[in-house]
Amino acid sequence: MSKETIFDKIISKEIPADIVYEDDMALAFKDINPQAPVHLLIIPKQPIATTNDIGKEQREIVGHLFWVAGEIAREQGFAEQGYRTVMNCNEHGGQTVYHIHVHLLAGKPLGWPPYQERLKT
Ligand code: AMP
Numbered sequence: 295m296s297k298e299t300i301f302d303k304i305i306s307k308e309i310p311a312d313i314v315y316e317d318d319m320a321l322a323f324k325d326i327n328p329q330a331p332v333h334l335l336i337i338p339k340q341p342i343a344t345t346n347d348i349g350k351e352q353r354e355i356v357g358h359l360f361w362v363a364g365e366i367a368r369e370q371g372f373a374e375q376g377y378r379t380v381m382n383c384n385e386h387g388g389q390t391v392y393h394i395h396v397h398l399l400a401g402k403p404l405g406w407p408p409y410q411e412r413l414k415t
Contacts, residue, residue: 301337301393319355320362322398331401332372336362343392345383359396372400380408 304311305321314334315322325333338355342348348356360379367373377400382389 299391299393305339319358330399334398336396342394363398378404
């Protein structure tokens with residue numbers, strides 16, 4: 295069982311969010327601190343804390359999140375130019391909200407690698 299997070303409050307509409315897509319399994323809304331011209335978060339309605347907690351029974355839900363990403367990209371017109379989907383896991387992954395989410399970033403050429411530090415050899 296995962297602890298309640300701010301995303302549960304967005305799902306229950308206790309706190310507002312700029313929602314761009316919703317169905318019975320998933321919700322997508324604008325990130326409050328955007329890192330690209332388009333920065334959306336796609337979350338499952340079922341709370342799953344981290345990608346480590348994705349069980350066999352949640353495979354359909356997680357696949358659904360990526361299907362939603364593609365649908366939004368096609369609908370908003372950036373599918374052809376491209377975009378990035380990212381899921382951060384735990385401290386080293388940079389996860390801050392412990393309810394899994396796909397970051398959907400688009401609207402400009404995105405740099406790679408996505409971190410600033412040089413790898414130590
Ligand atoms: P992560 O660091 O991968 O866990 O990503 C969490 C993301 O949630 C960050 O990009 C935050 O800017 C975003 N975020 C946190 N609170 C809110 C909120 N209330 N509404 C929208 N986005 C949020």
